[in-house]
Amino acid sequence: MTTANTSASQTNVPMVDLKAQFDSIADEVNDAVQQCVASCQYIQGPQVATFERAFASFCGVQQCVGVASGTDALHLACRAVGVGPGDEVIIPANTFVATAAGVCMAGGIPVLVDVDPNTSLIDVAQIESAITPGTKAIIAVHLYGQCANMDAVNTIAKQHGLSVIEDAAQAHGAQYRGRPAGSLGDIAAFSFYPGKNLGAYGDGGAITTNDARLAERVRMLGNYGAPRKYHHVEFGFNSRLDSLQAAVLSVKLNHLNAWNESRRRIADRYAEAWAFRSDVAITPCVDGNTHVYHLYVVRCADRDERLANLNATGVGAGLHYPAPIHLLPAYSWLDQPRGKFPNAESFAATCLSLPIYAEMTDEQIEHVIASL
Numbered sequence: 001m002t003t004a005n006t007s008a009s010q011t012n013v014p015m016v017d018l019k020a021q022f023d024s025i026a027d028e029v030n031d032a033v034q035q036c037v038a039s040c041q042y043i044q045g046p047q048v049a050t051f052e053r054a055f056a057s058f059c060g061v062q063q064c065v066g067v068a069s070g071t072d073a074l075h076l077a078c079r080a081v082g083v084g085p086g087d088e089v090i091i092p093a094n095t096f097v098a099t100a101a102g103v104c105m106a107g108g109i110p111v112l113v114d115v116d117p118n119t120s121l122i123d124v125a126q127i128e129s130a131i132t133p134g135t136k137a138i139i140a141v142h143l144y145g146q147c148a149n150m151d152a153v154n155t156i157a158k159q160h161g162l163s164v165i166e167d168a169a170q171a172h173g174a175q176y177r178g179r180p181a182g183s184l185g186d187i188a189a190f191s192f193y194p195g196k197n198l199g200a201y202g203d204g205g206a207i208t209t210n211d212a213r214l215a216e217r218v219r220m221l222g223n224y225g226a227p228r229k230y231h232h233v234e235f236g237f238n239s240r241l242d243s244l245q246a247a248v249l250s251v252k253l254n255h256l257n258a259w260n261e262s263r264r265r266i267a268d269r270y271a272e273a274w275a276f277r278s279d280v281a282i283t284p285c286v287d288g289n290t291h292v293y294h295l296y297v298v299r300c301a302d303r304d305e306r307l308a309n310l311n312a313t314g315v316g317a318g319l320h321y322p323a324p325i326h327l328l329p330a331y332s333w334l335d336q337p338r339g340k341f342p343n344a345e346s347f348a349a350t351c352l353s354l355p356i357y358a359e360m361t362d363e364q365i366e367h368v369i370a371s372l
């Protein structure tokens with residue numbers, strides 16, 4: 001992220017500030033890391049089981065299995081629900097590329113559905129027309145930190161005998177009608193990439209579910225396909241959450257609700273600033289959702305100019321995402337023409353993500369507002 005530094009007195013606002021967050025919890029984290037390092041149980045140490053229990057409870061489910069990344073969580077969740085070679089999996093057209101990659105890693109084919117023009121969440125009215133006899137699952141992405149319309153997704157899935165996977169990589173702590181992300185489908189995938197609302201100090205991920213069978217399958221697939229040591233019953237992978245990352249995550253999980261609350265307070269201030277502007281459209285929080293604002297995304301017709309302006313005034317802004325899945329070179333084989341998913345394409349052309357993180361000062365918040 002580029003943040004031009006034009007004058008010494010200027011307020012700089014990075015897109016995320018992991019240093020400020022670390023400083024606020026340094027003692028706790030250092031203790032946990034030191035204990036873990038001294039214990040020498042770097043793989044599958046007690047820190048992993050402790051974090052898995054705490055995160056399952058946080059998500060209101062029975063099961064959590066740590067894996068090596070959010071992408072792996074999606075991949076292994078797809079395999080666990082039975083996605084295999086040639087199976088179709090419905091995903092929204094506007095999402096991070098990993099949603100599509102997880103499907104492909106399981107041998108499946110991503111089938112895109114356009115998004116709602118206001119929220120950029122999957123447009124549930126368009127899901128049924130994408131279902132074929134080859135469809136196996138739907139991945140609902142809780143994009144930017146708010147949950148997709150899960151009642152509708154689950155109803156459609158039930159009618160057609162499909163599995164529901166939540167991509168909750170941006171939604172740690174989000175709620176849908178009072179129920180937590182991670183408990184809203186058959187199985188959910190989380191990422192602990194450092195910049196996520198709950199981030200490790202390296203790569204990490206997890207699945208959550210109430211289905212002990214699915215949890216055991218993910219655990220086995222991520223452990224060389226072996227339910228017991230050297231008992232390899234199935235082709236498997238090496239995908240585990242490191243003990244060190246689990247130790248860090250357990251410390252940070254205790255702060256997550258407060259951090260998400262701070263993100264909401266900043267979002268409220270932003271919304272107030274732009275509520276009556278025709279040139280800046282905010283992404284609304286849907287009724288019944290508790291948003292955790294992993295990203296604060298506005299839309300502007302003159303997006304590129306504004307992005308340049310923000311960067312010139314020391315504000316780190318970003319684009320989520322500059323291209324929908326079907327227009328990425330890596331997914332040209334899906335053979336979906338430009339114009340096929342107009343809402344996702346319009347989001348890509350106009351979206352602008354502004355800095356939002358718990359440690360932002362009032363001065364930084366007001367600087368972002370003044371700069372835009």
Ligand SMILES: *Cc1c(COP(=O)(O)O)cnc(C)c1O
Nearest residue numbers: 069070071096098099169191193
């Ligand atoms: C970050 C992210 C992922 C991938 O997570 P990694 O840990 O980086 O592999 C998947 N889906 C979405 C929506 C994400 O934002």
